[in-house]
Amino acid sequence: MNIKELLSAKTQAAMLALGLPADTNTAVTISTKVEFGDYQINGAMAAAKLLKTNPRALAQQLVQQLDLADMAEKVEIAGPGFINVTLRKDWLAAQLVGASQNPRLTLSANPAPQTVVVDYSAPNLAKEMHVGHLRSTIIGDAVVRCLEFWGDNVIRQNHMGDWGTQFGMLIAHLEDKLAAGIDLEQVALADLEDFYREAKKRFDDEAGFADKSRDYVVKLQSGDAHCQKLWQLFIDTSIKHSDEVYKTLKVTLGHEHIKPESAYNSMLQPIVDSLKQQGLAVESEGALVVFLQELADKEGNPSPFIVQKTGGGFLYATTDLAACQYRSVDLAADRIVIFTDARQALHFKQVELVARKAGLLKDHVAYDHCPFGTMMGEDGKPFKTRTGGTVKLAELLEEAVVRAQAVVEQKSSDLSTEEMAEVARKVGIGAVKFADLSKNRTSDYVFSWDAMLSFDGATAPYLQYAYTRVSGILRRAGIDESFVAPLQLLEEQEKQLAVKLLRLEETLQAVMKDAVPNLLCNYLYELSSQFMSFYEACPILKEGIEPDLKNSRLMLSILVARTLKQGLDLLGIEVMERM
RNA sequence: GCGCCCGUAGCUCAGCUGGAUAGAGCAACGGCCUUCUAAGCCGUGGGUCAUAGGUUCGAGUCCUAUCGGGCGCGCCA
Numbered sequence: 001m002n003i004k005e006l007l008s009a010k011t012q013a014a015m016l017a018l019g020l021p022a023d024t025n026t027a028v029t030i031s032t033k034v035e036f037g038d039y040q041i042n043g044a045m046a047a048a049k050l051l052k053t054n055p056r057a058l059a060q061q062l063v064q065q066l067d068l069a070d071m072a073e074k075v076e077i078a079g080p081g082f083i084n085v086t087l088r089k090d091w092l093a094a095q096l097v098g099a100s101q102n103p104r105l106t107l108s109a110n111p112a113p114q115t116v117v118v119d120y121s122a123p124n125l126a127k128e129m130h131v132g133h134l135r136s137t138i139i140g141d142a143v144v145r146c147l148e149f150w151g152d153n154v155i156r157q158n159h160m161g162d163w164g165t166q167f168g169m170l171i172a173h174l175e176d177k178l179a180a181g182i183d184l185e186q187v188a189l190a191d192l193e194d195f196y197r198e199a200k201k202r203f204d205d206e207a208g209f210a211d212k213s214r215d216y217v218v219k220l221q222s223g224d225a226h227c228q229k230l231w232q233l234f235i236d237t238s239i240k241h242s243d244e245v246y247k248t249l250k251v252t253l254g255h256e257h258i259k260p261e262s263a264y265n266s267m268l269q270p271i272v273d274s275l276k277q278q279g280l281a282v283e284s285e286g287a288l289v290v291f292l293q294e295l296a297d298k299e300g301n302p303s304p305f306i307v308q309k310t311g312g313g314f315l316y317a318t319t320d321l322a323a324c325q326y327r328s329v330d331l332a333a334d335r336i337v338i339f340t341d342a343r344q345a346l347h348f349k350q351v352e353l354v355a356r357k358a359g360l361l362k363d364h365v366a367y368d369h370c371p372f373g374t375m376m377g378e379d380g381k382p383f384k385t386r387t388g389g390t391v392k393l394a395e396l397l398e399e400a401v402v403r404a405q406a407v408v409e410q411k412s413s414d415l416s417t418e419e420m421a422e423v424a425r426k427v428g429i430g431a432v433k434f435a436d437l438s439k440n441r442t443s444d445y446v447f448s449w450d451a452m453l454s455f456d457g458a459t460a461p462y463l464q465y466a467y468t469r470v471s472g473i474l475r476r477a478g479i480d481e482s483f484v485a486p487l488q489l490l491e492e493q494e495k496q497l498a499v500k501l502l503r504l505e506e507t508l509q510a511v512m513k514d515a516v517p518n519l520l521c522n523y524l525y526e527l528s529s530q531f532m533s534f535y536e537a538c539p540i541l542k543e544g545i546e547p548d549l550k551n552s553r554l555m556l557s558i559l560v561a562r563t564l565k566q567g568l569d570l571l572g573i574e575v576m577e578r579m
Numbered sequence: 580g581c582g583c584c585c586g587u588a589g590c591u592c593a594g595c596u597g598g599a600u601a602g603a604g605c606a607a608c609g610g611c612c613u614u615c616u617a618a619g620c621c622g623u624g625g626g627u628c629a630u631a632g633g634u635u636c637g638a639g640u641c642c643u644a645u646c647g648g649g650c651g652c653g654c655c656a
Binding site: 025026027028029030032033036040042045046048049055078079080081082124161163164165166261284285286287289295297298299301303304305306308309310311313315316319340341342343344345346347349371373374376380381382407408411412427438439440442443444445446448450451454455456457458459461462464465466468469472473476477506507510514516518519522525526529532533535536537539540541542543578579 | 580581582583584585586590591592593594595596597598599600601602603604605611614615616617618619620621635636637648649650651652653654655656
């Protein structure tokens with residue numbers, strides 16, 4: 001059920017009947033104020049201009065043509081030509097009765113399932129995951145879950161960075177440690193971060209070490225067995241780390257989704273050959289470059305895109321072209337969605353242009369690079385700890401659970417020790433995820449321990465608390481979520497809840513289209529907030545409430561709980577019966 | 580130098596194809612627990628939507644310029 005779409009379709013038909021073009025914007029939106037009804041149709045004003053007629057008069061004609069009698073109790077024209085629609089309570093109730101029997105709640109069927117490849121998380125395997133990896137990982141996972149719930153065929157890909165120059169450096173450093181007689185088991189790969197820092201320092205400072213590192217990259221990429229063996233050590237250790245983080249975060253990425261950079265190795269040379277053959281790539285200063293006139297500067301200098309280095313090495317540009325081909329051709333994707341930080345925006349624009357020209361990316365395939373902003377410190381500079389390092393993701397998550405545990409012990413002392421630990425885990429992890437997911441992905445944002453680990457206000461625990469309130473009521477009433485009863489929407493709070501429940505599909509559509517899970521966060525927070533108001537204003541199990549009204553309110557509460565649970569699940573956040 | 584993203588309340592952020600009087604949370608202040616969990620509810624205060632122009636019936640949203648922040652612009656990813 002998508003009320004906005006329904007109203008828009010009806011408006012479009014009415015506009016067509018009045019002689020307006022089929023692509024006229026209906027401009028159906030949610031009303032900003034209760035006195036303006038539930039939805040408003042704003043298209044009459046722009047359309048009047050097109051017809052050179054009076055907007056209010058056109059709005060009047062539209063209203064006559066619309067015939068919303070079945071769903072609206074009031075259709076009013078206001079201001080310069082707004083059409084305010086107030087929905088009928090019995091109509092709303094009827095829509096929700098259908099949802100009560102549907103595991104997909106108020107969602108309609110997906111009319112045209114697509115194959116969507118989603119590339120997210122993509123940690124650099126040379127390092128342990130730090131807080132900066134949180135965004136790509138959980139935003140991607142939330143979008144993936146939404147697409148799957150909607151009914152698309154989703155192919156997850158974890159495009160792990162396992163093939164770059166940094167591995168030459170790591171292997172060179174490891175070789176030296178081994179040569180010094182340190183046993184392989186003893187080598188401190190347990191802390192990849194330290195190991196990486198040591199190697200990086202030598203790479204920057206030590207004469208000859210950088211060259212040695214580059215030699216190792218070439219050896220590795222050309223299949224040297226010894227190098228591959230050492231490389232595999234790093235990869236295994238790194239994957240073990242990310243597995244733990246994914247498990248803690250309830251992220252749905254497994255080993256089967258790992259499609260690392262190295263997996264495209266054999267495709268690179270043929271792609272470069274083909275680019276050369278098509279005349280797209282030309283030699284320039286020793287390297288092979290595709291010059292893009294589309295991205296030229298004001299003087300007309302084209303934007304260079306290097307696909308092969310001097311000396312024959314490949315780079316991430318080449319790998320991403322290979323990924324395009326694989327996803328578009330082999331996986332038959334209708335849409336490719338890639339989550340990386342915003343710094344790579346130009347790179348992906350170039351990849352798409354070249355891939356389309358070279359026929360690696362079919363025309364009908366959508367290629368959506370979804371950038372996200374940088375995590376900033378409270379000083380307004382890119383986030384760093386006092387010592388100049390980053391905060392490990394695992395560390396942040398541990399701290400979150402510790403802080404949540406303290407709150408649980410204080411507020412839910414009647415729970416068993418085991419329950420307290422479980423609530424603390426769900427609340428702590430949920431809070432971190434929600435704090436990050438609720439922000440618009442494109443803008444830079446400030447990292448703050450206190451904001452990220454807050455449990456008051458618009459946070460995950462607020463939504464989880466709303467869920468436990470319903471659970472508590474159901475427990476007392478001795479029923480479960482399968483309970484069904486007729487709905488009567490008497491109070492304003494009840495009606496508002498019903499409208500909100502029916503906006504799930506609208507919200508999900510927007511989340512999937514633009515890959516913006518913060519809209520789902522907003523939606524769930526507003527739903528919870530409206531439920532809290534309803535909970536205070538509309539007693540359910542208290543004395544003097546008639547059975548029909550009681551059952552109706554139970555029904556409404558159940559729908560809220562189910563929507564909350566489902567919605568939070570789409571964000572990868574767990575609920576509990578008590579807290 | 581050129582390009583991309585951003586600038587909204589003291590702080591952190593929403594603001595959906597341009598719509599009516601710009602919204603939350605935190606912080607501050609005032610109420611509400613013998614009745615469904617107070618991690619809650621109700622209320623008060625707080626704004627030149629960076630600045631200046633422009634487009635239009637209507638601009639936080641679109642265009643131009645300026646200022647401020649982040650980032651990117653050939654052999655890292």
